[in-house]
Amino acid sequence: MTASAAAGHAASTPPTKSAFHAGDFLVERIARIGSATCVGLDPVVDRLPDALRPAQGHDPALDATHDVAHDAATCAAAIERFSLGVIDAVATHAAAVKIQAACYERYGPEGYAAMWRVLAAARASGLAVVLDFKRGDIGISAEHYAASARAAGAHWTTVSPYLGADGILPFLAEGHGAFALVRTSNPSGDALQVQPMADGQSLALRVARMVDELGRASVGASGYSTLGAVVGATKRDEIAALRAAMPHTIFLVPGYGAQGGTADDVRACFNRGERGSTGALITASRSVIYPKAAVGTSWDTAIRDAARVFADEIRAIAG
């Protein structure tokens, strides 16, 4: 990034630093779009549309046989083209996009540079931008990660809670937001997250209380703080308790649909109030970015349609 590029980023943020509030911004964006949906952008080369997939058909780096070699630059360029097309296709239907850093870092420096261009394009499109990089570090290292995410164009990041406040608060600098992992949708999350603490409550609920406490200082005009929580839709027995423990926390909710989360599960993630259903952002990745398309439909049109269908579904659920 050159100094002028840095100035360009500054110009695209609100006029004064204190004016930006990631919670208020996201709530407003959801209201404007009319649906609390986030498209997860986690592209893998093997699943790209035929028109974009490198000719040799698979990614050798994920295949120990190494019989066909793509270089990283070719793969990075392919997922960048795809990502830019997805952003363009979903920008009018989705509130947010969640960019999975691992998919880009997989291709080294070329992939990382592609990710920055994708983040910039997402921001320019008007989408709320979540950089899903799940960092967990403290002090100056956390400040570095947070500053890097802001410079790249992210409004929100995802962070690990295990280090406590030291690993979370630096990501809230300059009004930016962070979603802390509270209750994840993966099977082995149970190994720690459902374990009972001495008071009989689960570790996830203890983390939820910490998130609620740390977020209180940044509750904005929308009623929501800049510290959010990742809460999997598949955890149906726990969602109500987590919602009650974190009333001012926006939930980032994976797991709807293919992973088993139902409409009722998703509904429980929202707060119901005078302004309708608020406080949750429902993510879908593969069902939107790799849709089943009718013959003759272009890949980007198919994605646009899938994003609209997803938005309609969540609108109907949230009521």
Add this chain to the structure above:
Amino acid sequence: MTASAAAGHAASTPPTKSAFHAGDFLVERIARIGSATCVGLDPVVDRLPDALRPAQGHDPALDATHDVAHDAATCAAAIERFSLGVIDAVATHAAAVKIQAACYERYGPEGYAAMWRVLAAARASGLAVVLDFKRGDIGISAEHYAASARAAGAHWTTVSPYLGADGILPFLAEGHGAFALVRTSNPSGDALQVQPMADGQSLALRVARMVDELGRASVGASGYSTLGAVVGATKRDEIAALRAAMPHTIFLVPGYGAQGGTADDVRACFNRGERGSTGALITASRSVIYPKAAVGTSWDTAIRDAARVFADEIRAIAG
């Protein structure tokens, strides 16, 4: 990375994939060097030697006043030059180097590309290479991060434990190692890590038991697994219990010296056996890479001397 660069990496790994074992490799490297020390490489522009620091004297990205602008490429180039000098200076005295990803990612794509070159240089120098990137993700995303770290040249990474096995095991692919955060040295780590579970034991001890279980399958000829644990030297009352809970786990130990960890604390991190003291890797960052130097001593000579002093101290402690 080009295909030929990828081939170059492959050539520098052991002849067959199954032959590489990060635990055995690290234990052997420590024995060869004769001291279980790891130099933490977390460069910040403001603390670089005068000869390397960009002329305008501070990093605007970390300073809200923004009155003096360095661009990211200039900063990235400066920390890369410094990092390569540190690696050269410490390679004969340290067993390992721990590269803090945040310090490089701070400078965006230029910083990330610099980090890859630094990782490659560290690997070529014979040091055991720990990529301290503290990722915590699952499934294909975890596989992506792990593959990226291997391609860059890292033997070990650092990972968050909060997601359970799904967030840890992918980082052990191809014999590579991961240090899971178990008991960190930062103050707010206590918010979760010392909280008692229903059985009266701390969360950190519960995590330690999980790490021990997950690592059992990869215990090598050295008696150590490829799953390690980060255990802060400042947690003196807990180290013995953590050591007992994870007998086959290599500890990566920050916090010695400036942060308050004593010789006794460090000693407790080692296993004592027929082969002497094994199973811990003690890290130091600022005391080695920013040493107080006598007038007339070059910065790299001062770092070399500091690395030797650190190695001598740990050798004396481990006995």
